Amino acid sequence: METMLDRSGDRGGIGGAAIPQPLLNVCDTTLQYKTKRQIVTATYEVDFQVFPADRFVLLGPSGCGKSTLLKAVGGFLSPVSGRIEINGVAVDRPGPDRMMVFQEFDQLLPWKTVIENIEFPMVTSHKYTPEEARERAETFLEKVNLSKFRDAYPHTLSGGMKQRVAIARGMAMGPAILLMDEPFAALDALTRLKMQQELLQLWDELHFTVLFVTHSIQEAIILGTRILVLSPHPGQVRAEINAHEYSHENQTCDGFKALQQRIHDMLFAESAHIAGIRPQKGLAHDA
Numbered sequence: 001m002e003t004m005l006d007r008s009g010d011r012g013g014i015g016g017a018a019i020p021q022p023l024l025n026v027c028d029t030t031l032q033y034k035t036k037r038q039i040v041t042a043t044y045e046v047d048f049q050v051f052p053a054d055r056f057v058l059l060g061p062s063g064c065g066k067s068t069l070l071k072a073v074g075g076f077l078s079p080v081s082g083r084i085e086i087n088g089v090a091v092d093r094p095g096p097d098r099m100m101v102f103q104e105f106d107q108l109l110p111w112k113t114v115i116e117n118i119e120f121p122m123v124t125s126h127k128y129t130p131e132e133a134r135e136r137a138e139t140f141l142e143k144v145n146l147s148k149f150r151d152a153y154p155h156t157l158s159g160g161m162k163q164r165v166a167i168a169r170g171m172a173m174g175p176a177i178l179l180m181d182e183p184f185a186a187l188d189a190l191t192r193l194k195m196q197q198e199l200l201q202l203w204d205e206l207h208f209t210v211l212f213v214t215h216s217i218q219e220a221i222i223l224g225t226r227i228l229v230l231s232p233h234p235g236q237v238r239a240e241i242n243a244h245e246y247s248h249e250n251q252t253c254d255g256f257k258a259l260q261q262r263i264h265d266m267l268f269a270e271s272a273h274i275a276g277i278r279p280q281k282g283l284a285h286d287a
């Protein structure tokens with residue numbers, strides 16, 4: 001196991017400064033699946049904190065437990081040890097304070113229009129009145145530039161547009177944290193780039209908190225303010241890295257490339273250690 005732990009993204013506590021309260025506290029969390037045949041340990045004693053307005057990225061090879069961590073934060077899976085808290089309160093079930101956006105395009109209800117899809121969770125959760133829900137749905141539809149498609153049905157939209165509706169639906173709920181599980185992985189390169197830009201633009205406007213899963217090093221650096229690098233299965237924290245200063249605009253600069261290489265080496269050194277010298281499958285070094 002790697003011994004160096006880069007926590008360069010850690011906050012506060014230096015020189016006696018107060019450490020702010022994390023919005024999300026994942027504390028020594030071990031997550032397992034128990035099947036009839038075996039117990040699969042997905043993550044082992046994973047520890048990280050997400051603060052308000054962080055764009056926090058979970059990065060690691062296929063099978064290291066990124067989606068499982070997101071599910072646990074979403075309240076769909078309980079830790080076998082450790083704890084997960086939102087604003088100091090233990091997570092023990094799903095709730096409207098944590099909205100998920102998945103990779104699958106077909107996460108929208110096909111029998112509802114775009115505007116109805118966005119309204120649906122606001123109304124069914126009783127967090128907003130129908131009038132408030134309609135108003136918020138219109139506002140967020142505007143933000144993702146889809147007002148013209150408010151009465152369209154999902155099957156008439158492109159993949160990127162469906163994804164934007166899903167993001168608008170998540171954001172409109174006013175969650176404490178948006179959970180995004182490789183939301184752009186299935187998109188073509190150009191749409192993916194546009195979606196990344198749109199997410200960053202939205203963030204500039206609203207400063208929401210997002211926990212984002214990816215296995216693309218480049219995407220992690222562009223989208224993340226902080227990146228948690230996980231080791232291969234079972235996922236353990238390999239490093240936590242600050243990526244505040246990087247974006248699409250400076251991805252050709254030396255600092256960006258050096259960070260990309262550093263993360264790459266970190267992950268590939270681990271996989272080489274485990275599987276000879278073959279690169280780890282499922283990890284994109286998309287230079």
Ligand SMILES: Nc1ncnc2c1ncn2[C@@H]1O[C@H](COP(=O)(O)OP(=O)(O)OP(=O)(O)O)[C@@H](O)[C@H]1O
Pocket residue numbers: 033034035040041042060061062063064065066067068069215233282
């Ligand atoms: N429902 C399940 N039952 C049993 N094992 C599971 C289940 N879901 C995931 N696993 C196992 O848990 C481990 C972590 O899976 P997870 O999907 O969280 O990884 P991941 O890092 O998100 O992978 P990917 O990048 O491929 O989506 C893997 O070994 C996987 O096989």
